[in-house]
Amino acid sequence: MFRRKRSSTVAMTAVTSPLEALPGGTSAASLQAAEAGLAWWTDAIIYQIYPRSFTDANGDGIGDLPGIALRLPYLKRLGVDALWLSPFYQSPQADAGYDVADYRAVDPLFGTLEDFDRLLHEAHGLGIKVIVDLVPNHSSDEHAWFQAALKSPPGSAERARYLFRDGRGANGELPPNNWQSVFGGQAWSRAPGDRQWYLHLFDSKQPDLNWDNPQVRAEFKEVLRFWLDRGVDGFRVDVAHGLVKDAELPDAEHRKENGILVGPMWDQDGVHEIYRAWRRILDEYPGERMMVAEAVVGSHSRPNYLRPDEMQQAFNFDYLLLEGWEAAAFRNVIDASLALSAAVDATTTWVTSNHDVVRAPSRYGLSRPGAHPKGIDAAGEQPDEALGLRRARALALLTLALPGSAYIYQGEELGLPEHTTLETHYRQDPMFIRTRGADIGRDGCRVPLPWEAQAPSLGFGPGDRSWLPQPAAYARYAVDRQEGVAGSTLELYRQMLQLRREHALGKGQLRWIDAGRDVLAFDNGDIRVLINFGTEPAELPAGGQVLLSSELLEEPGELPANTAVWLTGP
Numbered sequence: 001m002f003r004r005k006r007s008s009t010v011a012m013t014a015v016t017s018p019l020e021a022l023p024g025g026t027s028a029a030s031l032q033a034a035e036a037g038l039a040w041w042t043d044a045i046i047y048q049i050y051p052r053s054f055t056d057a058n059g060d061g062i063g064d065l066p067g068i069a070l071r072l073p074y075l076k077r078l079g080v081d082a083l084w085l086s087p088f089y090q091s092p093q094a095d096a097g098y099d100v101a102d103y104r105a106v107d108p109l110f111g112t113l114e115d116f117d118r119l120l121h122e123a124h125g126l127g128i129k130v131i132v133d134l135v136p137n138h139s140s141d142e143h144a145w146f147q148a149a150l151k152s153p154p155g156s157a158e159r160a161r162y163l164f165r166d167g168r169g170a171n172g173e174l175p176p177n178n179w180q181s182v183f184g185g186q187a188w189s190r191a192p193g194d195r196q197w198y199l200h201l202f203d204s205k206q207p208d209l210n211w212d213n214p215q216v217r218a219e220f221k222e223v224l225r226f227w228l229d230r231g232v233d234g235f236r237v238d239v240a241h242g243l244v245k246d247a248e249l250p251d252a253e254h255r256k257e258n259g260i261l262v263g264p265m266w267d268q269d270g271v272h273e274i275y276r277a278w279r280r281i282l283d284e285y286p287g288e289r290m291m292v293a294e295a296v297v298g299s300h301s302r303p304n305y306l307r308p309d310e311m312q313q314a315f316n317f318d319y320l321l322l323e324g325w326e327a328a329a330f331r332n333v334i335d336a337s338l339a340l341s342a343a344v345d346a347t348t349t350w351v352t353s354n355h356d357v358v359r360a361p362s363r364y365g366l367s368r369p370g371a372h373p374k375g376i377d378a379a380g381e382q383p384d385e386a387l388g389l390r391r392a393r394a395l396a397l398l399t400l401a402l403p404g405s406a407y408i409y410q411g412e413e414l415g416l417p418e419h420t421t422l423e424t425h426y427r428q429d430p431m432f433i434r435t436r437g438a439d440i441g442r443d444g445c446r447v448p449l450p451w452e453a454q455a456p457s458l459g460f461g462p463g464d465r466s467w468l469p470q471p472a473a474y475a476r477y478a479v480d481r482q483e484g485v486a487g488s489t490l491e492l493y494r495q496m497l498q499l500r501r502e503h504a505l506g507k508g509q510l511r512w513i514d515a516g517r518d519v520l521a522f523d524n525g526d527i528r529v530l531i532n533f534g535t536e537p538a539e540l541p542a543g544g545q546v547l548l549s550s551e552l553l554e555e556p557g558e559l560p561a562n563t564a565v566w567l568t569g570p
């Protein structure tokens with residue numbers, strides 16, 4: 001299997017054709033999907049934008065909607081079908097916008113409603129769909145409803161829209177039950193100056209709404225219509241597994257099963273009725289509007305959110321949270337994911353990064369890859385940057401060759417690592433604050449993007465301001481350092497997305513080929529994919545033509561460790 005190094009190299013080549021010109025409002029993928037009678041999301045590439053860290057148009061150090069509009073040509077060129085925008089609504093930003101004070105208003109930090117309409121219009125003009133984030137489990141404590149609740153007496157209609165309860169103990173000095181917040185500490189805070197407490201599964205500035213209250217249900221239907229009327233193509237539903245709680249609010253230990261929180265506040269049957277009602281609203285609208293669930297539930301439960309009258313997609317947390325770097329583990333999760341979604345006739349999603357977990361190149365640069373931020377700082381181990389990037393690139397060739405829809409988190413296409421050495425005083429994540437640093441939190445994956453290596457704030461904004469400091473290493477990953485550079489991660493992603501479309505991989509079928517313990521190999525249509533999870537080079541099948549490889553192939557016929565290829569032929 002081992003060969004001596006030869007001087008000849010097989011370059012990373014891609015057999016590509018120039019981007020097809022398409023009529024406005026239609027992407028190549030949606031055309032293909034329409035031809036096959038499939039909805040656009042079936043095989044869509046959906047790019048997640050975290051607005052505060054994408055591009056800052058006005059120089060205040062925080063990314064904004066006009067900044068996103070500036071980058072639409074970049075996104076078009078990358079080849080994505082849709083954008084998912086994390087929240088840009090009016091918010092005190094206690095959880096970076098996942099604490100909404102007004103569901104129908106744009107926070108001035110991000111721009112105006114007109115800016116949003118313009119962005120949507122321009123995106124649609126380029127054939128790019130737009131999904132917005134919906135945060136129904138909780139509002140901000142600065143939402144008018146919660147403010148009214150605080151000013152109203154226990155038992156009032158105003159309080160009934162949230163989960164207020166009397167405290168336990170002689171004077172109500174103890175919380176109503178023992179639930180813990182996901183962000184650390186207890187899940188109840190006392191209403192200032194009275195005997196009641198309110199529930200917050202997240203931060204104390206994120207009071208949970210009472211989904212048994214008809215006004216809450218009615219309000220969110222109107223919120224959906226507000227954005228659907230503006231033309232959005234769908235919603236990413238935040239904490240979709242949390243809206244309904246066991247009515248008794250029984251005590252329950254903070255407990256995880258297979259890395260997933262379980263208990264009487266999660267994944268209750270009652271949530272599905274809510275999504276059925278929403279689905280009926282979406283279906284009233286022209287075009288294909290969709291919902292994707294952030295349902296952090298056991299795999300057996302995920303299909304429930306994907307039944308034909310509920311949501312169209314759910315994030316694949318099994319794939320995202322996979323631990324280790326082993327061929328068999330990936331194969332098992334891929335098989336299980338495809339089977340689970342097939343059972344409800346839904347599409348599978350593939351996700352390797354988002355704004356809540358350590359960026360993939362850093363996770364996979366650890367000796368024991370795991371998705372949790374603690375894997376990095378608490379253990380004191382710094383990721384091996386080169387190894388992590390190499391694995392992340394190989395993983396991208398695997399992920400984007402799988403049938404279904406895939407999500408790309410901003411910066412993933414640059415191979416951007418986590419900021420793992422962010423100083424404590426910069427950290428803003430409520431998770432970090434509530435656990436007093438025991439949990440390092442998620443700021444490290446939310447650092448503003450590098451666009452230009454030489455510019456102040458690396459081109460994130462016009463000046464040098466950036467709400468979180470960018471590590472020096474980010475200059476190497478800047479878009480202008482990668483654009484047009486053969487073999488750069490950005491060019492690799494562009495090629496992958498184009499070939500994925502040309503070969504209709506998202507709509508294909510996967511057929512495994514046995515390639516030994518460390519190598520996963522499969523055919524999808526006319527493409528053969530191989531990825532080497534091992535530490536030694538593996539053999540490439542004879543006669544195949546290399547369409548794309550995640551690294552330079554120095555030895556013909558050989559697939560180096562931590563490398564993936566797409567082949568055609570023989």
Ligand code: GLC
Pocket residue numbers: 095098099135202238239294355356
């Ligand atoms: C979701 C979001 C996360 C947020 C939490 C509370 O998990 O992805 O960023 O902190 O919900 O809204």
Ligand code: CA
Pocket residue numbers: 056057058059060061062063064109
């Ligand atoms: Ca700004």
